Amino acid sequence: MRTYWVAYQIALQETLQRRSTLIMDRLGGFAVVVSLYAFWTALIGDKASFLGYTRPEMLTYVLALNILRSFVFTGRGWQLVGEISSGKISSYLVRPLSYHGYALALDFAQKTVHVAASIVEVSLLAFLVQGDLFLPSDPATWFLFAVSVLLSSLLFFFLEFAISTFAFWTSESGGPLFCFELFLQFAAGAFFPLDVLPLALRKALEATPFPYMVYFPVRIFLEKVTPLEALRVIGTEALWLVAVFAVAMTIWRRGVASYSAEGG
Amino acid sequence: MKAVLHKYWRIWLRTASMAMQAQLTYRLGSFGFLLGKMIRLLFFFAFMAAVFNHVETVAGYNLVETALFFMTFNLVDMTAQIFFRGVYGARRTVTEGDFDFYLVQPCAPLFRMTCSSVDFLDIVTIVPVIVMTGMVFARLPVLPWENYAAYALLMLNGVALIYAIHVLVAALAVRTQELESAIWIYRDVMFMGKFPVDVYAPAVRWALTVGIPIAVMTTFPAKALLGRLSPAWIAYAFAITAVAVPASWLFWKDSVARYTSSSS
Numbered sequence: 001m002r003t004y005w006v007a008y009q010i011a012l013q014e015t016l017q018r019r020s021t022l023i024m025d026r027l028g029g030f031a032v033v034v035s036l037y038a039f040w041t042a043l044i045g046d047k048a049s050f051l052g053y054t055r056p057e058m059l060t061y062v063l064a065l066n067i068l069r070s071f072v073f074t075g076r077g078w079q080l081v082g083e084i085s086s087g088k089i090s091s092y093l094v095r096p097l098s099y100h101g102y103a104l105a106l107d108f109a110q111k112t113v114h115v116a117a118s119i120v121e122v123s124l125l126a127f128l129v130q131g132d133l134f135l136p137s138d139p140a141t142w143f144l145f146a147v148s149v150l151l152s153s154l155l156f157f158f159l160e161f162a163i164s165t166f167a168f169w170t171s172e173s174g175g176p177l178f179c180f181e182l183f184l185q186f187a188a189g190a191f192f193p194l195d196v197l198p199l200a201l202r203k204a205l206e207a208t209p210f211p212y213m214v215y216f217p218v219r220i221f222l223e224k225v226t227p228l229e230a231l232r233v234i235g236t237e238a239l240w241l242v243a244v245f246a247v248a249m250t251i252w253r254r255g256v257a258s259y260s261a262e263g264g
Numbered sequence: 265m266k267a268v269l270h271k272y273w274r275i276w277l278r279t280a281s282m283a284m285q286a287q288l289t290y291r292l293g294s295f296g297f298l299l300g301k302m303i304r305l306l307f308f309f310a311f312m313a314a315v316f317n318h319v320e321t322v323a324g325y326n327l328v329e330t331a332l333f334f335m336t337f338n339l340v341d342m343t344a345q346i347f348f349r350g351v352y353g354a355r356r357t358v359t360e361g362d363f364d365f366y367l368v369q370p371c372a373p374l375f376r377m378t379c380s381s382v383d384f385l386d387i388v389t390i391v392p393v394i395v396m397t398g399m400v401f402a403r404l405p406v407l408p409w410e411n412y413a414a415y416a417l418l419m420l421n422g423v424a425l426i427y428a429i430h431v432l433v434a435a436l437a438v439r440t441q442e443l444e445s446a447i448w449i450y451r452d453v454m455f456m457g458k459f460p461v462d463v464y465a466p467a468v469r470w471a472l473t474v475g476i477p478i479a480v481m482t483t484f485p486a487k488a489l490l491g492r493l494s495p496a497w498i499a500y501a502f503a504i505t506a507v508a509v510p511a512s513w514l515f516w517k518d519s520v521a522r523y524t525s526s527s528s
Contacts, residue, residue, distance in 0.1 A: 038459070
């Protein structure tokens with residue numbers, strides 16, 4: 001465990017060392033949040049609510065998106081594709097550590113910095129727009145939300161990992177990964193609440209793991225679901241995680257078995 | 265002059281052909297990237313259509329008008345991506361020493377840096393965008409020809425303005441060998457151009473019109489077509505481009521003059 005803790009600390013320092021890149025990344029993300037907020041504000045207009053979301057709830061949804069994007073959508077897929085394609089993965093395979101554990105440690109270091117930055121951004125935006133935020137009064141909601149988000153993050157990590165692992169067989173796995181990430185952003189509710197979609201399409205998406213990464217966690221936070229329903233959501237999320245983890249590990253084991261490298 | 269244009273046309277055609285061949289070599293990867301781009305386009309379109317099932321107008325624009333803004337954004341943005349794609353690899357071109365070769369070739373280094381890397385997938389993607397824009401146009405009422413002329417000219421003006429930004433980013437790469445995120449900030453900020461600038465608060469609207477003129481690139485053409493842009497703003501749009509393009513060239517020349525080679 002100490003190995004992964006050290007990896008986490010080093011990755012944290014590396015992320016903080018590249019401050020200009022970090023600031024620019026955050027500026028770009030902030031622009032997306034501002035646009036989404038402006039669009040939803042225009043949609044609500046003078047109405048008391050839109051699609052069942054009041055103005056504070058919608059503002060909270062958009063701001064929560066910024067934090068969730070920073071915590072959930074920061075996997076190591078592209079790095080894995082690069083490391084397999086370049087052969088750098090060989091140096092990890094011969095080390096006495098789990099590649100997944102190592103990648104998770106690096107991923108959490110990145111998440112730590114980005115979540116901290118996103119909280120500052122969200123506070124700034126909330127201050128600038130002077131809008132009321134929806135904050136749950138029940139401590140249980142905060143706990144359920146935290147559990148749900150943690151599971152979301154792991155779900156994304158292993159889903160992305162499973163797709164990236166195809167790089168063991170083809171040098172072209174970047175394309176499917178790009179496609180998956182774009183589809184995921186919409187299907188997870190990372191651009192808009194899925195309530196806007198026609199019922200049939202929403203139900204179809206709810207049968208996939210994607211809405212469990214953003215849409216359902218935010219609904220838990222906004223107390224749009226009862227505590228019992230929240231537990232059911234978390235249970236389903238955990239089942240998806242187990243299934244995706246099993247698939248990712250199976251593909252990984254087969255990929256490593258088929259992998260060969262030459263040279264130093 | 266004719267001979268020079270012919271030479272650059274041949275260079276562009278040759279590099280575009282090479283890029284296409286390279287992308288066709290990686291069929292699965294290219295298909296994934298292409299599918300991802302289509303998914304992004306279709307999902308946003310579906311989202312807008314779904315939103316207008318619940319509201320009549322957004323910021324005073326109906327569904328067809330909002331779709332016009334979105335399609336105009338895509339046309340301008342994708343045209344720029346097709347022609348100025350090279351800037352995305354500007355930092356790598358400099359740090360790996362390829363820029364040194366550009367400097368000794370009988371071709372303007374700025375042209376090589378910005379225009380000689382063509383993304384064939386964007387050329388494929390722009391076809392459905394043009395078709396969808398045609399469908400939007402068919403649903404608009406008949407408008408005076410001056411509006412269409414202003415639309416076309418302001419679109420070209422928008423592409424020229426985006427060119428100036430790309431030259432600026434390329435110059436920064438030559439000057440600093442860093443700031444690889446600069447082009448991605450531009451991409452993220454461009455996200456704000458997906459919606460008509462009228463949805464934003466006055467301060468943001470001002471920033472997007474005067475500070476980083478995203479509105480001039482994406483919103484102005486559609487507003488001119490709908491007859492909602494005053495002649496003064498049209499004049500402003502051309503004036504800002506008339507200043508930005510030469511200024512970006514000057515900055516580029518100054519950056520190249522300071523360049524001392526960063527390769528071995």
